[in-house]
Amino acid sequence: MDDCGRVDDRQGTAARGHSAATLYEASTHSLACSASLQPAWPGAEVSGRAFTVRGRGGDNLALHHAVLQAPSGTVLTVDVQGAEYGHWGEVLAVAARTRGIAGLIIDGGVRDTEAMSQMGFPVFSSGTSVVGTRKDWFGQFGGTIRVGGAAVRSGDLVVADADGVVIISAEHAREALESADERVAKEAAFMDQLRNGATTVDLLDLPSIERTQSQSGP
Structure with a gap:
């Protein structure tokens, strides 16, 4: 909980602490957004249920109203067509932050990244820009949008960190989290074997130089 009594999921409780990469690899139902979506400041990370917003490039009125509409703990997930505006x-x-929103994923530009870093508000965007915006269109909330090339619906699980942004459909989120739990446990055992001298070639049953040479003959 934050100091306003609202849920703050920047620590990843919605994703059980799993990284974007782990969840992507653990579930066949996960979608990876384009690498164009990057953290606005180093160390930004967030997970939570998406609250989708469709806006217009160069117009941020929809974002002002989204802050009022989004439930506490959700991640604003916004399509403004990748427009290079702040x-x-x-x-x-x-x-x-005051309303308990966990963070922002936006296919478009943002500004004031240093200030957001200092306050620890996680933002992932397709760019930064000092160019100002209009305030004309109220936007649309809920439903399906596309962010970084991936389809996102309100309620889908969004996980974002230094490795990228991953979307998992709401109906498969529990399954994905359980698969990620299993994967992490297996990887822990795998790491122990490596520390005790095993090789990745042997553990993953990869082609070895010696085996290839023996099969090809002199």
């Missing part, structure tokens, strides 16, 4: 900055980040 759709989101320190003012909206403070407003969102």
